[in-house]
Amino acid sequence: MTDITTEKARIGAPSAQPFINGFTEEGESLSPLNAAESKSPLAGEAVKRHSHGGGVGVPDSSRAGRLTSYKLADFKPLTGMEEDWRFTPLKRLRGLHTEVLGGAAPSVSVTAPDNVIVETVGRDDRRIGSAAIPEDRVSANAWENFTEATVITVPAEVQAEGEVSVLLTGQGTGAAAQHVVIVAEKFSKSVVVLDHQGTAVVSENIEILVEDGAQLTVISLQEWNDDAVHASSQQAKLGRDAKFKHIVVSLGGDLVRVTPSARFTAPGAEAEMFGLYFADAGQHLEQRLFVDHAVANCKSNVLYKGALQGRNAHTVWVGDVLIRKEAEGTDTYEANRNLVLTDGARADSVPNLEIETGLIAGAGHASATGRFDDEHLFYLMARGIPEEVARRLVVRGFLNEIIQKIKVPAIEERLTAAVERELAATDN
Amino acid sequence: MSTLEIKDLHVSIDTEQGTKEILKGVSLTIRTGETHAIMGPNGSGKSTLASTIAGHPRYNVTAGTITLDGDDVLAMSVDERARAGLFLAMQYPVEVPGVSMTNFLRTAKTAIDGEAPKLRTWTKDVKAAMAQLRIDADFTQRNVNEGFSGGEKKRVEILQLELFKPKFAVLDETDSGLDVDALKVVSEGVNRAHAEGNMGTLLITHYTRILRYIKPDFVHVFVDGQVVEEGGPELADRLEEEGYDRYATGAGAATIAAADAAAQA
Numbered sequence: 001m002t003d004i005t006t007e008k009a010r011i012g013a014p015s016a017q018p019f020i021n022g023f024t025e026e027g028e029s030l031s032p033l034n035a036a037e038s039k040s041p042l043a044g045e046a047v048k049r050h051s052h053g054g055g056v057g058v059p060d061s062s063r064a065g066r067l068t069s070y071k072l073a074d075f076k077p078l079t080g081m082e083e084d085w086r087f088t089p090l091k092r093l094r095g096l097h098t099e100v101l102g103g104a105a106p107s108v109s110v111t112a113p114d115n116v117i118v119e120t121v122g123r124d125d126r127r128i129g130s131a132a133i134p135e136d137r138v139s140a141n142a143w144e145n146f147t148e149a150t151v152i153t154v155p156a157e158v159q160a161e162g163e164v165s166v167l168l169t170g171q172g173t174g175a176a177a178q179h180v181v182i183v184a185e186k187f188s189k190s191v192v193v194l195d196h197q198g199t200a201v202v203s204e205n206i207e208i209l210v211e212d213g214a215q216l217t218v219i220s221l222q223e224w225n226d227d228a229v230h231a232s233s234q235q236a237k238l239g240r241d242a243k244f245k246h247i248v249v250s251l252g253g254d255l256v257r258v259t260p261s262a263r264f265t266a267p268g269a270e271a272e273m274f275g276l277y278f279a280d281a282g283q284h285l286e287q288r289l290f291v292d293h294a295v296a297n298c299k300s301n302v303l304y305k306g307a308l309q310g311r312n313a314h315t316v317w318v319g320d321v322l323i324r325k326e327a328e329g330t331d332t333y334e335a336n337r338n339l340v341l342t343d344g345a346r347a348d349s350v351p352n353l354e355i356e357t358g359l360i361a362g363a364g365h366a367s368a369t370g371r372f373d374d375e376h377l378f379y380l381m382a383r384g385i386p387e388e389v390a391r392r393l394v395v396r397g398f399l400n401e402i403i404q405k406i407k408v409p410a411i412e413e414r415l416t417a418a419v420e421r422e423l424a425a426t427d428n
Numbered sequence: 429m430s431t432l433e434i435k436d437l438h439v440s441i442d443t444e445q446g447t448k449e450i451l452k453g454v455s456l457t458i459r460t461g462e463t464h465a466i467m468g469p470n471g472s473g474k475s476t477l478a479s480t481i482a483g484h485p486r487y488n489v490t491a492g493t494i495t496l497d498g499d500d501v502l503a504m505s506v507d508e509r510a511r512a513g514l515f516l517a518m519q520y521p522v523e524v525p526g527v528s529m530t531n532f533l534r535t536a537k538t539a540i541d542g543e544a545p546k547l548r549t550w551t552k553d554v555k556a557a558m559a560q561l562r563i564d565a566d567f568t569q570r571n572v573n574e575g576f577s578g579g580e581k582k583r584v585e586i587l588q589l590e591l592f593k594p595k596f597a598v599l600d601e602t603d604s605g606l607d608v609d610a611l612k613v614v615s616e617g618v619n620r621a622h623a624e625g626n627m628g629t630l631l632i633t634h635y636t637r638i639l640r641y642i643k644p645d646f647v648h649v650f651v652d653g654q655v656v657e658e659g660g661p662e663l664a665d666r667l668e669e670e671g672y673d674r675y676a677t678g679a680g681a682a683t684i685a686a687a688d689a690a691a692q693a
Contacts, residue, residue, distance in 0.1 A: 400526050
């Protein structure tokens with residue numbers, strides 16, 4: 001078992017590597033070693049080798065080579081120097097990475113249409129692990145410590161009327177573990193809303209299985225109280241011709257770190273991943289996503305938008321898109337836009353695109369972080385609109401692009417109101 | 429009856445090479461019901477005058493005054509000027525992503541009038557004004573100026589002029605980039621607004637073409653940040669024939685610009 005790996009193409013990666021080995025202007029010429037390794041999306045050979053190698057060895061610098069394991073012990077204690085933790089203030093994780101997660105998990109209350117099945121199951125349920133393997137220590141810690149899981153199943157060919165609403169209410173500051181599995185069976189169509197509220201210190205694993213021809217929208221709302229700490233791994237596995245829409249909205253909480261992923265396992269599938277975040281003074285809102293184009297002819301589109309205001313408001317967006325050698329005909333685009341409203345806030349934005357085949361329909365990424373555009377402001381004010389109203393109009397418009405994607409009127413209204421409250425805070 | 433009075437206006441901008449004076453003592457008085465055309469070669473300061481009246485932060489007034497019925501316009505913020513009754517139809521209207529035209533128009537109208545317009549009549553007014561300017565009804569659902577063509581942007585500026593009913597309208601090269609049909613539509617819009625009898629117009633243009641459709645009462649020729657000649661509509665006719673050439677000799681720095689402009693025209 002070798003751990004010798006070749007640095008793969010990392011376009012836009014904040015890599016200290018001074019060169020891109022094996023990459024020419026024509027595209028990447030893979031070393032045979034790596035080419036053989038890049039296969040299955042969820043547990044590729046390379047991945048397995050690392051995970052079952054007990055965490056020894058140097059992980060591949062490609063996103064595909066990240067250590068994955070159900071065992072906490074396979075992940076080394078965090079130092080903050082790790083690539084995927086370098087932006088996260090570990091001290092504020094309140095033990096999610098160090099303690100046994102024995103606290104009371106947020107209570108789960110599900111409101112669902114009649115034909116959707118909601119179960120509470122034990123650790124040994126066969127559906128546990130069907131869509132995800134932890135990719136970091138905090139996620140693995142939750143996996144080891146959760147006692148029961150909520151499984152939501154939309155049966156085959158069911159078109160769920162109205163959304164499945166999952167209210168997760170924090171039960172205090174004891175570090176806790178949570179587990180939810182969402183299964184959208186073949187040709188089903190549904191919308192699932194994960195609504196996080198209250199005070200919690202919780203590491204959460206959300207497994208999402210989108211079977212062949214299914215259409216699933218998952219909306220994860222983080223409207224926690226100010227003292228909440230939340231790490232959420234939301235991993236989706238997509239079948240043939242599946243359509244998956246994932247929307248992350250992070251507004252509340254002291255530290256929120258959401259790591260969504262979409263892994264294509266069969267051709268013809270589509271993933272749309274959208275995010276909206278609004279960080280106030282002192283808040284740390286982080287989102288790291290991964291789109292794994294492991295098979296041919298799949299589409300992905302990613303757009304995250306954030307606004308920041310106040311001292312030490314900090315947002316992080318890292319978007320990893322991997323187009324494997326097999327993924328010919330891939331069409332992908334990812335973008336992140338941040339609007340910094342006041343001094344003292346910081347937005348980190350890192351789009352990473354790894355391309356192992358040139359035979360694709362399209363691949364693009366974009367990132368822009370800026371202040372208010374004075375010309376926008378001038379135009380609106382020149383029509384009599386006072387400055388603070390003009391600012392709100394622009395920020396609202398900026399974030400509305402994501403809210404409009406939700407298509408659940410009640411939630412759109414709620415989030416519009418939430419954004420208004422955030423904006424009202426700007427004026428104070 | 430209102431009066432917009434500009435007296436001995438000096439305006440400069442900050443450039444990488446230092447401060448540059450663009451307007452070098454401009455005086456102008458416009459009253460309700462009057463149409464003043466300001467003409468001049470590129471770089472003569474016409475657009476600077478327009479932006480300064482509206483209060484664009486890039487332009488620094490170093491001397492002189494602008495008053496609206498005696499009130500100090502220069503002391504007002506950009507939005508206060510608009511609410512006081514000044515309207516600038518911009519040369520390059522900016523796109524404002526995420527803000528729908530409907531929302532924008534209603535917000536602006538509310539700000540200018542100090543109260544929300546009555547929904548039923550407002551919607552009707554907007555529809556009618558759009559139809560007259562031959563703007564598609566679906567524009568209201570689109571974001572402000574986003575993806576509009578040059579001509580569409582100019583029509584939407586005039587739409588705002590008609591809806592907001594300002595005391596004074598400053599049209600900054602509204603005619604440039606328009607084909608003849610669009611020019612007629614836009615001119616008719618300005619004439620309609622003018623015909624209501626409560627507005628004075630400052631029409632800034634490089635070409636005489638628009639003056640066939642909007643008749644000026646006064647024509648002022650700008651060269652190098654100053655008014656070098658003033659007259660009635662006949663002055664525009666003369667410019668049409670002779671161009672800006674004859675101002676070139678005495679006008680120092682504007683010489684080349686004027687000659688170029690004439691060559692282009």
